[in-house]
Amino acid sequence: MAQELRRVFHSIGKRFTNQRQRIWEVFKEKSSGLTVAQAADLLRADGIGHTTVYRVVKEFVELGFLKWVHGADGEHQYVACAGGHCHPLVCRDCGRVQLVDCQGLNTLQKLVSVETGFRVDGHHLEIFGVCPECLRRSPG
Amino acid sequence: MAQELRRVFHSIGKRFTNQRQRIWEVFKEKSSGLTVAQAADLLRADGIGHTTVYRVVKEFVELGFLKWVHGADGEHQYVACAGGHCHPLVCRDCGRVQLVDCQGLNTLQKLVSVETGFRVDGHHLEIFGVCPECLRRSPG
């Protein structure tokens, strides 16, 4: 995966620095999302400044390697994303984020297009709920 | 509509002040969304401070009278919403926001629930595109 990142960065004339690699790792290791501030805290030990984290996260989002989500408390979080079009399913309880791919939305977009006359070309969907583990712990 | 707002506010033990009425009017008159800052600018002439606008917008969102959307430039905007469950369709060009109701999503939620084991209980969907007027002006 880091190899793929390296290739993509080089292909657009950018360098794949140690910082970019570490920042990627931090997000990849965390199954629930992280805010930029949280990631920056973790990366401080490596001597990586928060400015860099903001800049790199923005690049990752543009390249499609990170997706942003509203976490359980409504904060802006980012989640590693292998690629392809998928949507975050956020546990309101533990904050875990699982990505699901929803084919059905293409149909929905076409329908909306016909109904409204808009040319529909994108969407942002987040789904909220409670994950199986949290349900087991406190069903209710 | 203002009457309904008055009733709802009273029913939860809050007052329906002139400020709340004016703030509601500003959003209702604007078919595309407004950021809180934009609304506060418009309301300055009435002597309403931005603090109040922030506070009241938050109340309106909680009561379901306003919905928040990412505008064409990604800023946080709020749109008046008659009530009921509906989703914003945002024109990337002129910023106009039209609300559509998408029945199909209930089915989708059930499907996701079965696939993942989550108890799904909510979602946030925004749809982006280009509105008919903008298409006519510059088809492309």
Place this chain on the structure above:
DNA sequence: GTTGTTGCAAACAGTTTGCACGAAA
């Protein structure tokens, strides 16, 4: 009169920018 509401100023959080130094190619 009582209690919730407002406006101001100031604090605060999250994010971006300017610039000199450092590191990848």
Place this chain on the structure above:
DNA sequence: TTTCGTGCAAACTGTTTGCAACAAC
């Protein structure tokens, strides 16, 4: 050795809080 990336500090924007004056009930 050239160009891009980084880190620091500081600026900036959007949002919230403390508090005294005020208005709805």
